[in-house]
Amino acid sequence: MQWEADEKEVKAAGAELLPDGRRGLRIHGWEIESTNRSCLTSLNLQSWEEKLETSHLPEMIFGDSTLVLKHISSGTKIHFNAFDALVGWKNEPLPPVEVPAAAQWKFRSKPFEQIILDYDYTFTTPYSGSETVETSGGVDSEGNNRYKWEDCEEQINVAALTSKEPILFYDEVVLYEDELADNGVSLLTVKVLRVDGVLMRLRDTRVVCNFSENTKPVILRDVSWREATFKALASKGYPSDSASYNDPNVISQRLPVVLHKTQKLKVPDSL
Template identity: 35%
Template sequence: MSSTPTTTTHKVLHNGVEVNGWLVTTSKKPILNSTDKESWERDLKMNGVPEMIFGNNYVSVAKKDGSIAITFNAHDALSLCAKTADQTIKVAAASKWQAVNKMHTNGGATVEKSFEWTFTTPYTGTLLKDGHVYFHQAERPPTIFEPTTEQIDIEKLKRLDPILFYDDVSIYEDELADNGISMLNVKVRAMTTGIFVLQRFFLRVDDVLIRCIDTRLYHEFEHSGYCLLETTVKEASYDHLRPLFDKDPTSITNVNLIVQQLPTKSTRHEKIIL
């Protein structure tokens, strides 16, 4: 039996689509300027923020009646970054990084900056429900976030169901002082059968480490009572991928190809009760 709802209705919006009582919208605007970035550093209590922050970008999946909204944005994502650097991760060009990672005070003294310079975040989206906001993993009431063995049916997502809306939204990016790349982006698509979101955090520290944290959100219209939320962490040493890079140097910028080669460290499956 087909899972396609018999009464799928939609309306195109200037920044998204309304489909089956859901609003799927995005915002794509320029990066924050230096003044805004300094303000964010103070607000987030961080000693450093990514080079490029798309602070006014977002992806939003919300019920039209306002009962629930799930958004993905830079401010909440960065707020979950560690406040001090992970000392187990050292760039190969250590002396170069140390030079970048210092600042001079007005008196001329050199002071080490200590911050999570990889900008790794455990962020899995921001949930607004019943007047409460949840975006930290510690704030997951069991009445809303329910562990499950049910998984997103990837084969269904491979079907050629009509796509009513699609967007790819950058959240932040940093080149780690030419030592790799750290970036967070979100892709969303609304179909006649449901809504799918993929948020991907990708980190490549050259000659050291490669990491990916994928968050998948899926709501199938025929299962109206919940969304599925899956978080997958993949990680490996740079040497694990070095044969690939040596064989094809251009592959170092092919994020999808790299992620396919990474071993999985952990996966979490949850239902978001609507």
């Protein structure tokens, strides 16, 4: 899904569109760019399997699709990509969700064999973004990244996000998707996972920066994990059919919180 304001609104906000046909804009010292590309080729998929040491990957991986938020003067770059997300999935081995039909699964690459899954086939990931530094100021004398996320008490001002100021740029970047062999859907736009008839799981990451011309950027990240079974939702009087849960905003209001934290990106004083 792509949408952007007209050029007059962009200029009125002190922003400008990115050059050379790139999707995004520059505003208040930030460059925001989204890239939507096609699925990985079979050759690239094989390379990813080797790097991740697994033959179990989502049906559709958009390996070259990215969302990049770059603070130009400091070189701070926050970005979202499929490979890092799958590294998070691989390193957080959640137990496999049992589908209603059986505890066994006909795995798509071996349709004539019954295999009991021993991995998280929903591809749930704790991934909440990657950060890199493109200037030497973000690296210490030993070459280590000096930027890090620290837990904080500050909260994202949700009311400010719902203000009626014009939306200058919006895009939805899908990183990977899997239909879970007709048992639901796993979709990483970093939004929602659903296993029909069994489980609803939402892992949500929001990154916010309040613009200020005379101070360093304050970058807050809100990370949440919400989850419930369809049975538990039905016991509270909520619908138990999967068609009622296509909107992540509706889902977030009905699922109990498993984990929630806010973090602030610490920027070195020398910048």
